Amino acid sequence: WDIASRAAGFIAKRFGGKLGEVSADGDALLSVLAAQKDVIAALYDSREFAKALREAMLLADRVNAYVDQNKPWELAKKEGMDGRLQDVCTVCIEAFRLLTIS
Numbered sequence: 723w724d725i726a727s728r729a730a731g732f733i734a735k736r737f738g739g740k741l742g743e744v745s746a747d748g749d750a751l752l753s754v755l756a757a758q759k760d761v762i763a764a765l766y767d768s769r770e771f772a773k774a775l776r777e778a779m780l781l782a783d784r785v786n787a788y789v790d791q792n793k794p795w796e797l798a799k800k801e802g803m804d805g806r807l808q809d810v811c812t813v814c815i816e817a818f819r820l821l822t823i824s
Contacts, residue, residue, distance in 0.1 A: 725789055729814035732798060732807060741815060742808035751788050751813060755781055755820040778821065785817045 733739060744752065758781055765774035794814070797807040 725785065725814050726818035729794065729811035729818075732794060732811045733815065736798070736804065737808050737811075741812040742805070744813055744816070745806075745809050748788070748809060748813035751784060752816055752820065754784065755817055759820065759823065781821060785814070785821070788817075789814060 733741060758777060762774050762777050765771075765777065789810075792806075792810045794807055794810045797803045797810060
């Protein structure tokens with residue numbers, strides 16, 4: 723996942739490897755991902771692998787939309803946006819973790 727790799731790079735280089743606080747929009751996205759974990763697990767358990775994969779990809783699309791809306795590569799270039807950059811990158815890292823355990 724390129725998004726997770728880039729987010730981890732920003733976190734390491736600009737924030738000493740420390741994740742930040744998650745804002746309301748990031749928390750809303752992470753809540754959706756966490757809620758779908760059990761749905762995807764149930765699909766795997768019932769051997770509905772194609773449906774499970776589709777659900778996971780829909781969630782990945784939501785993460786991609788969040789990244790596109792927030793454009794961390796642009797935030798990194800803007801003065802005074804470090805807090806938001808750290809927040810967005812933190813959400814990306816946590817989203818990646820949730821998607822990998824789904």
